[in-house]
Amino acid sequence: xSSIGTGYDLSVTTFSPxxxxxxxEYASKAVDNSGTVIGIKCKDGIVMAVAxxxxxxxxxxxxxxxxxxxxxxxxxxxxxxxxxAERLASxxxxxxxxxxxxxxxxxxxxxxxxxxxxxxxxVEPSGISYRYFxxxxxxxxxxxxxxxxxxxxxxxxxxxGVIEVAKIIYKLHDEAKDKAFELEMSWVxxxxxxxxxxxxxxxxxxxxxxxxxxxxxxxxx
Amino acid sequence: xxxxxxxxxxxxxxxxxxxxxTTIIGVTYNGxxxxxADSRTSTGMxxxxxxxxxxxxxxxxxxxxxxxxxxxxxASTHLTLLFYLGFLAADSQIVSDYVRYFxxxxxxxxxxxxxxxxxxxLIRLLSYNNKMLETGLIVGGWDKYEGGKIYAIPLGxxxxxxxxxxxxxxxxxxxxxxxxxxxxGMTKDEAEQLVVKxxxxxxxxxxxxxxxxxxxxxxxxxVTRNFYPGDKLQLWHEELEPxxxxxxxxxxSNPEPMNI
Numbered sequence: 001x002s003s004i005g006t007g008y009d010l011s012v013t014t015f016s017p018x019x020x021x022x023x024x025e026y027a028s029k030a031v032d033n034s035g036t037v038i039g040i041k042c043k044d045g046i047v048m049a050v051a052x053x054x055x056x057x058x059x060x061x062x063x064x065x066x067x068x069x070x071x072x073x074x075x076x077x078x079x080x081x082x083x084x085a086e087r088l089a090s091x092x093x094x095x096x097x098x099x100x101x102x103x104x105x106x107x108x109x110x111x112x113x114x115x116x117x118x119x120x121x122x123v124e125p126s127g128i129s130y131r132y133f134x135x136x137x138x139x140x141x142x143x144x145x146x147x148x149x150x151x152x153x154x155x156x157x158x159x160x161g162v163i164e165v166a167k168i169i170y171k172l173h174d175e176a177k178d179k180a181f182e183l184e185m186s187w188v189x190x191x192x193x194x195x196x197x198x199x200x201x202x203x204x205x206x207x208x209x210x211x212x213x214x215x216x217x218x219x220x221x
Numbered sequence: 222x223x224x225x226x227x228x229x230x231x232x233x234x235x236x237x238x239x240x241x242x243t244t245i246i247g248v249t250y251n252g253x254x255x256x257x258a259d260s261r262t263s264t265g266m267x268x269x270x271x272x273x274x275x276x277x278x279x280x281x282x283x284x285x286x287x288x289x290x291x292x293x294x295x296a297s298t299h300l301t302l303l304f305y306l307g308f309l310a311a312d313s314q315i316v317s318d319y320v321r322y323f324x325x326x327x328x329x330x331x332x333x334x335x336x337x338x339x340x341x342x343l344i345r346l347l348s349y350n351n352k353m354l355e356t357g358l359i360v361g362g363w364d365k366y367e368g369g370k371i372y373a374i375p376l377g378x379x380x381x382x383x384x385x386x387x388x389x390x391x392x393x394x395x396x397x398x399x400x401x402x403x404x405x406g407m408t409k410d411e412a413e414q415l416v417v418k419x420x421x422x423x424x425x426x427x428x429x430x431x432x433x434x435x436x437x438x439x440x441x442x443x444v445t446r447n448f449y450p451g452d453k454l455q456l457w458h459e460e461l462e463p464x465x466x467x468x469x470x471x472x473x474s475n476p477e478p479m480n481i
Contacts, residue, residue, distance in 0.1 A: 075327070076342030076380075083330065115366050 013099045023103060024096050027125035030105030035181065036138035036172055039109035040153055041120040042161040042189070053105040060108055060123075063091050081112035085121035085129050093127025107137035111187075113194040140172035147171065158189035162199055166207035167214045183208060242429020243275060244391030244420050245286035247359040248403075249384050250412035253369040253440025254361040257416035258286050259391065259424055260432030271432045277317050280324050281444070283340040283362030284437050287313035288389040289355045289376075313356040316347050337362030341372035341380055349378025357388045363439045391423030391430035398422060413438060413447070421454040 008014055009022030016022060030053055067087045071079035088108065095101045108123040122135040133153050136144035147168045156164065162185060173181055185199040185207070199207070246257040258275040261268055275287050291311045320343045324335045341360040348356055360372040373379075373386035385403055387395050402415060413436055420434045434449040452463040 074343070074346065075339045076345075077336065077338055080331065082332070086330075 011099045012096050012101075012103055021096070024126045027103035027105050028107075031107040031125060031137055032139065032141070034106075034138050036136060036140040036144055036169065037107075037109060038134070038136045038144050038148065038165050038168060039111055039120050039122070039132070040134040040148060040151070040156075040161055040165060041111070041118055041132070042153055042156045042158045056104045056106040057108070060088060060092070060104060060106065064088055064110075067091075078114060080114045080116070081110065081119040081121065082131070084112065085110050085123060085131070089123045089127050089129035092123055092125065096125075096127055109135050109137065111196075113188045118188065143172050144168055158187055158191060159203065162187065162203055163207045163210050166204075166211040170208075170211035170215050171218070242391075242427070243288040243389030244395070244423035244427060244430040245275060245288050245357075245359050245388045246392075246395075246416050246419055247286060247361040247371040247373070247386045248407075248412050248416055249361075249369045249371050250407045250409055252409060253363045253438060254371055255409070255412045255416050256284055256286050256359065256361045256437045256439070257413075257420050258389075258435055259420055259430040260435060261430055263429055268431070273432070274435060276435055276437045276446075277314075279317060279321050279340050279360075280328065280335050280362070282334050282364060282439060283324070283337045283360065284439060284444070285317050285320075285340075285344065286359040286361070286388065287311065287317060288357040289313045311356075312354040313358060316344060316354065316356055316358070319347060320344050334364060336364040336366060337370045337372065338364075338367065338382075341370075341374065341382075345372075345374050345378055345380035347378075348374050349380075352377065359386045359388050361437075361439060363441060365441075369440065387419070389423075389430065391420075391427035394423050394426040395419050409438060409440070417449055417454070421449075422457060424451070424454075425457045425460055 008016035008020075009026065012021060012023035014021070014023075034053075064084060064087075068079045068084060071083065088110065092104050092108075096103045103125050105125060107125065110121045110123065112119055120132045120135060121129055122132055122137070123129045124137075134145070134148035134151070136148065151164055153161075165185065166183060169181075169183055183204075185204060186196060187199055188194060188196045198204075242261070242263055244259045248255050248257075256276050260271060260273045260275065262270040262273045277285050277287055279285055289312050320340060323343050324340055327335050327339065337360060340362060344358055344360060348354060348358070355376065356374075357376055358374045360374065361370070363369045371383055371386050373381050373383055373388065375388065384405065385399065387399060398419060402419075407415065416436055417434050420430075424430045424432075424434075431451065433451050434454065436447045436449070438445040438447070456462070
């Protein structure tokens with residue numbers, strides 16, 4: 001559904017005749033052109049990240065940290081993931097309301113572990129935010145979502161999830177079209193004591209190896 | 222004014238600060254909390270209200286016991302001015318009204334009941350950052366994450382979570398009592414009896430506490446309010462039996478003076 005909104009796409013404060021705000025759609029394109037990022041919610045935690053314009057991403061992360069600290073200062077407890085997602089979504093949406101601000105060119109996959117368990121949210125440049133079992137942004141997001149839908153997430157632990165996510169990323173990477181890539185993963189789960197950390201190196205290597213093997217098996221067919 | 226030392230001093234200072242010279246208590250038990258308070262509000266020696274309710278609701282599952290004075294000087298805080306222009310209100314009422322309002326919004330945003338820790342923290346922020354306010358508060362509530370919790374927020378605005386807390390002028394007489402009588406893991410009835418006994422003991426000794434004993438029990442099932450009339454409480458050492466009112470003379474069939 002790609003069309004050029006001639007004349008109606010110059011400002012984020014303009015609607016097109018068919019009710020679209022083209023600037024927001026263009027912002028989403030900035031995200032789509034970046035590397036794929038996946039997040040999945042497993043039984044015991046979240047495995048995720050940010051895709052899009054890195055500078056924009058950093059701004060959002062800074063805002064998220066600030067919201068979380070301020071919530072903790074006022075309410076005396078860590079911010080629930082739902083609340084943080086809503087605040088980030090409001091902030092991203094705010095930047096779609098005024099002509100002197102441009103929309104954020106990044107999609108955020110937010111994973112957290114609060115007293116209601118692990119939760120996964122995704123915030124898009126339009127300011128929409130939903131809770132997900134599995135989410136993907138970036139170049140290969142359609143294919144990634146198809147792959148994620150095949151997984152049985154409610155029965156998977158994070159350890160298994162790490163391997164599955166690696167397999168999906170490797171599968172999506174097109175040798176011919178895309179440049180060489182680096183796989184980075186982080187998680188928040190029981191094993192990491194509900195703290196966010198990079199997936200431990202040994203597990204990461206195990207995941208990469210499993211992914212390469214799976215790819216070879218597929219190619220061999 | 223010179224008075225003969227054999228005469229009673231009947232001079233009443235009605236401009237003395239209203240004090241909820243008070244006894245307030247909060248106690249956790251196995252499954253929830255019990256809050257208790259007396260019901261006397263005094264202006265100097267005069268009891269302005271003998272049936273006050275010092276246990277105030279903040280949310281469905283969190284209540285607060287209030288103590289402290291009613292400030293006569295409007296200049297003491299702009300908060301008083303904003304909300305209570307024209308009439309007196311206790312600092313503790315103002316604080317609890319603000320916190321009830323914040324908690325209501327918080328509940329809407331969160332999509333579920335607020336926790337007792339959040340309620341206590343909001344009270345603490347107001348109390349600590351506005352040191353001119355005179356409030357001694359005990360927050361007690363039940364939530365599904367932590368169960369029953371008691372938080373004490375005395376003058377100055379410290380916040381401290383405790384298995385039980387006592388406050389108000391009458392509490393001075395209860396420290397030793399609780400050292401001896403408190404135990405971990407009481408049942409609901411044991412806890413309530415402890416609270417009623419404690420308030421009753423404080424009323425016996427503290428002139429600024431009196432009236433009735435009110436209790437509020439909060440647990441997973443909900444909230445229960447109880448009322449114990451002052452004259453039905455157990456009499457302690459040297460306490461006199463309650464007297465009938467002299468007004469009964471007017472209604473009796475053959476009124477004989479001084480024969481009640």
